[in-house]
Amino acid sequence: MRILSIExxxxxxxxSTIRLTRLRGFGGAQPYxxxxxxxxxxxxxxxxxxxxxxxxxxxxATILDLRDALLPEGRDIFALDGGMYVTxxxxxGERIPIIPPIVEESVEPDGRTVLLxxxxxxxxxxxxxxxxxxxxxxxxxxxxxxxxxxxxxxxWPQVAPMAELPDNHQKKSYRMPANYKALFRDFNALFPxxxxxxxxxxxxxxxx
Numbered sequence: 001m002r003i004l005s006i007e008x009x010x011x012x013x014x015x016s017t018i019r020l021t022r023l024r025g026f027g028g029a030q031p032y033x034x035x036x037x038x039x040x041x042x043x044x045x046x047x048x049x050x051x052x053x054x055x056x057x058x059x060x061a062t063i064l065d066l067r068d069a070l071l072p073e074g075r076d077i078f079a080l081d082g083g084m085y086v087t088x089x090x091x092x093g094e095r096i097p098i099i100p101p102i103v104e105e106s107v108e109p110d111g112r113t114v115l116l117x118x119x120x121x122x123x124x125x126x127x128x129x130x131x132x133x134x135x136x137x138x139x140x141x142x143x144x145x146x147x148x149x150x151x152x153x154x155x156w157p158q159v160a161p162m163a164e165l166p167d168n169h170q171k172k173s174y175r176m177p178a179n180y181k182a183l184f185r186d187f188n189a190l191f192p193x194x195x196x197x198x199x200x201x202x203x204x205x206x207x208x
Contacts, residue, residue, distance in 0.1 A: 025181065039137055045128045055161055066086075
């Protein structure tokens, strides 16, 4: 993989853009309008709690390849102080957004308050594979009526590396199983391509 172009953007612009995030349901409500958004430059991945119970190993490998290609350019995707758009020799027609993972302070039904991973699960897992910290965007004081659309797992041991998703694999434990994507944060509307489309493996009783 070769880097063909890089277009950087600042942390201030990144955070002001993330603040405009809308939900897939609830009339496109904006859960971060009154929230606190901060960029933390070196978060220990053990401090972050997954909701997704798998990672795809080819996706993790792609992230590590991209990091290796960007390091000679003076950019480390695990230590961002803003973000960038990148084009590579693998996909010269694609403008790839690279931003820190987004995590959210979440109060779970069991009383835990966790930093719940909203976006960037594979990036965080890739950093863990190298025992490195990672820069993250932390959202706190999010509107209580719009929690993240899935519950937190108990921890990283519940995350299974997989080469591909099997059929009928339920990816998360959803807060609203009858309409599980209503609380989904649509970061793709702001940074097209940042949320990868995965195989629709969820069992048929779950409704989007």
